[in-house]
Amino acid sequence: xxxxxxxxxxxxxxxxxxxxxxxxxxxxxxxxxxxxxxxxxxxxxxxxxxxxxxxxxxxxxxxxxxxxxxxxxxxxxxxxxxxxxxxxxxxxxxxxxxxxxxxxxxxxxxxxxxxxxxxxxxxxxxxxxxxxxxxxxxxxxxxxxxxxxxxxxxxxxxxxxxxxxxxxxxxxxxxxxxxxxxxxxxxxxxxxxxxxxxxxxxxxxxxxxxxxxxxxxxxxxxxxxxxxxxxxxxxxxxxxxxxxxxxx
Amino acid sequence: xxxxxxxxxxxxxxxxxxxxxxxxxxxxxxxxxxxxxxxxxxxxxxxxxxxxxxxxxxxxxxxxxxxxxxxxxxxxxxxxxxxxxxxxxxxxxxxxxxxxxxxxxxxxxxxxxxxxxxxxxxxxxxxxxxxxxxxxxxxxxxxxxxxxxxxxxxxxxxxxxxxxxxxxxxxxxxxxxxxxxxxxxxxxxxxxxxxxxxxxxxxxxxxxxxxxxxxxxxxxxxxxxxxxxxxxxxxxxxxxxxxxxxxxxxxxxxxxxxxxxxxxxxxxxxxxxxxxxxxxxxxxxxxxxxxxxxxxxxxxxxxxxxxxxxxxxxxxxxxxxxxxxxxxxxxxxxxxxxxxxxxxxxxxxxxxxxxxxxxxxxxxxxxxxxxxxxxxxxxxxxxxxxxxxxxxxxxxxxxxxxxxxxxxxxxxxxxxxxxxxxxxxxxxxxxxxxxxxxxxxxxxxxxxxxxxxxxxxxxxxxxxxxxxxxxxxxxxxxxxxxxxxxxxxxxxxxxxxxxxxxxxxxxxxxx
Numbered sequence: 001x002x003x004x005x006x007x008x009x010x011x012x013x014x015x016x017x018x019x020x021x022x023x024x025x026x027x028x029x030x031x032x033x034x035x036x037x038x039x040x041x042x043x044x045x046x047x048x049x050x051x052x053x054x055x056x057x058x059x060x061x062x063x064x065x066x067x068x069x070x071x072x073x074x075x076x077x078x079x080x081x082x083x084x085x086x087x088x089x090x091x092x093x094x095x096x097x098x099x100x101x102x103x104x105x106x107x108x109x110x111x112x113x114x115x116x117x118x119x120x121x122x123x124x125x126x127x128x129x130x131x132x133x134x135x136x137x138x139x140x141x142x143x144x145x146x147x148x149x150x151x152x153x154x155x156x157x158x159x160x161x162x163x164x165x166x167x168x169x170x171x172x173x174x175x176x177x178x179x180x181x182x183x184x185x186x187x188x189x190x191x192x193x194x195x196x197x198x199x200x201x202x203x204x205x206x207x208x209x210x211x212x213x214x215x216x217x218x219x220x221x222x223x224x225x226x227x228x229x230x231x232x233x234x235x236x237x238x239x240x241x242x243x244x245x246x247x248x
Numbered sequence: 249x250x251x252x253x254x255x256x257x258x259x260x261x262x263x264x265x266x267x268x269x270x271x272x273x274x275x276x277x278x279x280x281x282x283x284x285x286x287x288x289x290x291x292x293x294x295x296x297x298x299x300x301x302x303x304x305x306x307x308x309x310x311x312x313x314x315x316x317x318x319x320x321x322x323x324x325x326x327x328x329x330x331x332x333x334x335x336x337x338x339x340x341x342x343x344x345x346x347x348x349x350x351x352x353x354x355x356x357x358x359x360x361x362x363x364x365x366x367x368x369x370x371x372x373x374x375x376x377x378x379x380x381x382x383x384x385x386x387x388x389x390x391x392x393x394x395x396x397x398x399x400x401x402x403x404x405x406x407x408x409x410x411x412x413x414x415x416x417x418x419x420x421x422x423x424x425x426x427x428x429x430x431x432x433x434x435x436x437x438x439x440x441x442x443x444x445x446x447x448x449x450x451x452x453x454x455x456x457x458x459x460x461x462x463x464x465x466x467x468x469x470x471x472x473x474x475x476x477x478x479x480x481x482x483x484x485x486x487x488x489x490x491x492x493x494x495x496x497x498x499x500x501x502x503x504x505x506x507x508x509x510x511x512x513x514x515x516x517x518x519x520x521x522x523x524x525x526x527x528x529x530x531x532x533x534x535x536x537x538x539x540x541x542x543x544x545x546x547x548x549x550x551x552x553x554x555x556x557x558x559x560x561x562x563x564x565x566x567x568x569x570x571x572x573x574x575x576x577x578x579x580x581x582x583x584x585x586x587x588x589x590x591x592x593x594x595x596x597x598x599x600x601x602x603x604x605x606x607x608x609x610x611x612x613x614x615x616x617x618x619x620x621x622x623x624x625x626x627x628x629x630x631x632x633x634x635x636x637x638x639x640x641x642x643x644x645x646x647x648x649x650x651x652x653x654x655x656x657x658x659x660x661x662x663x664x665x666x667x668x669x670x671x672x673x674x675x676x677x678x679x680x681x682x683x684x685x686x687x688x689x690x691x692x693x694x695x696x697x698x699x700x701x702x703x704x705x706x707x708x709x710x711x712x713x714x715x716x717x718x719x720x721x722x723x724x725x726x727x728x729x730x731x732x733x734x735x736x737x738x739x740x741x742x743x744x745x746x747x748x749x750x751x752x753x754x755x756x757x758x759x
Contacts, residue, residue: 080514080603082723089699090728092351093383093390095397096467097358114724114731139515142548143721144699145450147355147466167548168519169450173466224338234472234480235363244476 068181068230070160070201072132074210075121076190077113081136082143083170085112087152096151103127105148106155119195121156128157133199136163137190140182141170147177154179160201162208162219164188175225178233184220192217316578318486319553320521323461323575327444335485335584343375344443344460346473349429350380352448352466354397359471370405371477377409377438378402379429384694385416388702392416409436419659419692427658427693430454430626434538435660437567441556441574446473450545451626451720457537458564459556459574464545484521484550485584486577487512491526493592498758500636501536502628502718502738504528505543506597507589510607518548520584523577528591529554534563535632542627543720546604596753598716599736602724610741613751619713621648621746622727623739624655624691625698628718631664633739638670638678640743643757647686649749653707654687655696662693687746700728716745 091108094101109129110121122129134153140163141149150173153161160181161174174182183201189208193199197212203226206219231237238244314332317325325331328339348356361368370376378398383391395413402410411432413425426432430451433439441459446452448470455462465479473479489508509516522544524537532540537554544552554560556574564572596610623629623637634656641648656662665678673681679690688707697707698719705728709715712731719727722734737745740754747757 080723082721084699084721084723084726088725090702093388093394093702095354095358095394097355097362112725112730139518139548142514143450143723145448145452145464145466146352147448147468165515165518167515168550169464169466169545173468176466176468176472234468235359238472 068203070133070181070203072159072198073130074133074135074193074195074197074199075110075119075129075131076135076193076195076197077110077117077137077140078190079137079164080139080142081113083141083146083149084143085114086110086141086149087146088112091152092146092148094148096148096155102151102155105152106157109152109156109158130157131195132157132159133201134158134161134163135185135189135193135199136161137188138164140164140166141174142167145169145173147173150174150177150179150182162189162201164190175228176234178229178231178236181222181229182225183222186218186220189217316580316582318521318577318581318583319459319523319555319575320461320486320551321483321581322577323442323444324481324483326442326575327461333483335483337483338480339483340478341444341481343446343473343477343479344440345375345377345433345438345445346470347377347379347429347433347438347445347447347449347452348470349378349382349447349449350384350391350394350398351382352470353378353380353401354394355467356448356470356474357397357401359468360474363471364475368475370407370474373406374408375477376405376407376474377411377429377433377436378407379411379426379432380413381427381429381432382695382699383701383705384413385419385692385706386702386704388704391702409438411436419662425659427656427661428626428629428695430538430542431630431657431661434458434534435567435658437564437570440564440568440570440572441560442572446470446479451542453544453549453552454538454542454626456541456544456552457534457554458560459553461551461553462541463551482519484519486521486523486581487517487549488523488525488583488586490586490588491524491528491591492588493528493590495528495531495591496594498596498740498753498755499591499594500633500738500740501532501539502543502736503594503597503741504589504591505540505546506599506604506607506736506738507594508587509543509547509605510597510599511587512547512605514546514603514605515548516605517544517550519550520548522547522549522552523583524552524554526589528589530557530559532559533632534559535630538630539627539633543604546720596738596741596755598741598751599722601722601733601735604721604736606722609753610737610744610751611753611755613735614753616735616751617714618650618716618735618745618750620650620707620709620715621652621742622655622697622707622715622717622719623653623742624657624696624707625717625719626657626695627698627720628739628742629655629657629661629696631661631668633718634661634665634678635668635670636739637743638673638681640740640754640757641681641685641687641747642670642673642676644685644747646747647684648746650746652682652685652687652743652746653697654682654690655707656690656693658693662690665690685747697727699726703728716742716751718742 094105107127162183200209206221208217228237327341380395411426413422415421439455439458443460445455445462450464452464541552600606709728709732714733716735744752744754
């Protein structure tokens with residue numbers, strides 16, 4: 001049986017506390033993997049409803065300060081990366097709430113980037129990315145309101161984006177779905193970091209550490225969006241705070 | 249900002265349990281947000297879902313003196329039933345209309361059912377407008393399936409407004425089908441001053457032309473609205489754009505908005521409302537106002553508004569019988585910034601690849617050889633857009649030098665193109681003028697190639713080429729091919745460019 005203490009994660013993701021609440025939100029970061037206490041086969045939680053435990057009465061745990069840490073390779077992009085570059089329109093026939101199509105969406109994440117990006121976000125013949133963190137310039141996610149954009153990034157295996165600034169609908173969709181953490185940097189990290197650098201993001205300390213260059217950078221505090229993403233998106237948050245009734 | 253975190257209301261909740269969804273009803277004191285209750289009286293009266301704001305009472309203020317508010321703030325105030333609010337406040341807002349289409353509808357419905365239950369009912373079957381428009385005339389199976397998903401949901405929920413299409417081979421055989429959602433919303437009378445309209449499409453801001461709050465949301469937010477009829481929004485501060493001066497007859501609203509976006513950049517209005525006033529705006533038709541508000545999102549704007557006036561009321565006369573109450577910015581309202589433009593001094597513009605804020609004078613791009621011209625979309629495929637293009641072709645009398653694709657936004661626009669006489673042509677219709685100029689036959693109404701779409705989409709850019717387009721975005725790959733070069737322009741400029749085979753200032757033909 002999986003208990004909070006036996007939760008461990010795949011090589012690149014560390015979740016240092018905040019045990020999964022009982023009212024399990026539908027949308028949890030797909031990159032979570034659970035191994036049982038004796039290290040037997042990992043169960044990967046995806047969006048398939050059947051894997052998620054039944055919700056019980058409203059979670060009595062108070063909303064904690066988010067203490068997530070993200071660690072992994074970063075992928076660097078520039079300014080004004082619009083939704084057509086994140087997920088080209090021809091793939092919008094895929095319906096994100098359908099588990100198979102959700103995975104397919106992920107496989108096309110950032111495929112719209114022009115040829116000037118010589119390193120692909122997802123290697124050819126792969127469906128997941130090896131870059132857990134995206135570092136971007138200003139106005140990340142501008143363009144369409146398509147929720148497919150943050151969903152594709154999340155489905156591909158990205159956990160967080162650290163950008164100089166965001167377009168509002170993209171930011172809102174990221175929070176609403178809980179798919180990725182949209183973090184704000186204080187400096188232009190897209191000029192300080194290179195694709196392939198190993199970085200750690202400490203949410204509670206509002207800090208990004210680039211292990212490859214040895215430099216540290218301040219991030220803007222997560223503020224309001226923390227509780228919502230931590231809960232797993234707006235529905236889970238709305239249930240947690242009594243806005244809507246718990247399921248079942 | 250602790251004050252903006254939602255605090256749980258101790259004794260009220262949206263929905264007691266799933267069974268009550270059908271009888272769910274918010275009572276409201278405002279006469280203009282009458283919600284229809286499906287069953288008899290509801291036991292719980294929801295008054296507010298936020299803890300009351302603790303406002304400071306300054307000694308000098310007594311009685312019911314209110315702070316001045318902008319148009320957008322007033323809409324938020326009424327929709328959230330809060331007499332007073334300020335930019336930055338997070339408030340729960342009653343939604344008047346929710347729109348979705350074939351690309352985002354299925355995902356939104358999926359979320360709605362997962363979160364509220366397989367048998368859940370939508371909050372109000374008359375306030376949801378479902379408009380297939382994006383990927384319609386294609387053989388892509390998933391795209392076709394998505395329209396079927398819309399239909400299934402509409403039948404199950406008994407949605408009143410579903411503009412269905414079944415016969416893809418002949419759009420005219422579908423009496424309910426409209427076409428591009430934002431134009432359909434306006435033409436069918438769903439846009440009303442003072443209301444809150446949300447859509448799962450970034451160009452939902454188009455409806456701000458009617459003096460309402462209209463903005464784009466994602467599937468998850470839409471799923472939430474489907475179940476509750478409410479959304480949590482942050483009140484945006486307002487940027488005011490004062491456009492004065494007589495509009496030269498070679499300029500269109502598209503030039504105005506390209507001017508503004510070029511001025512403030514693609515992130516210049518992020519999280520903000522853009523309010524358009526001034527003598528020039530007052531003289532714009534509804535369709536031109538729609539073009540203006542349509543591209544607000546290209547500046548990052550949350551919403552755009554044009555105050556309602558005689559032009560608005562006249563347009564709405566034969567389209568809606570629902571009551572509405574327009575609101576206006578107070579004289580002493582605070583605006584974040586004010587920009588003033590003397591329109592009489594402006595010249596036709598383009599947005600060069602690959603950004604809507606990459607502004608340039610059309611005449612300075614006259615050496616740019618082009619491969620095709622596209623006239624269509626919610627931005628530049630309305631009746632007046634085609635009349636404008638026809639005007640240029642008529643003035644020239646010559647044939648186009650490059651393939652020129654025409655995609656009317658809706659069935660009604662298509663009809664207008666084939667029936668309305670073009671002024672000064674001796675009774676010719678747009679379609680006749682287009683034919684004489686050698687343009688492609690006007691296509692079936694839909695979003696078409698504005699956003700590329702499935703590979704078999706009409707006029708999609710499948711190879712790298714240069715296109716002058718009346719659409720709204722020109723980021724890499726927007727119309728299909730990543731190396732495609734898109735110059736955004738007004739219908740006048742697009743038509744002029746088609747005639748020369750180069751990016752061309754329409755004054756070449758209009759003066």
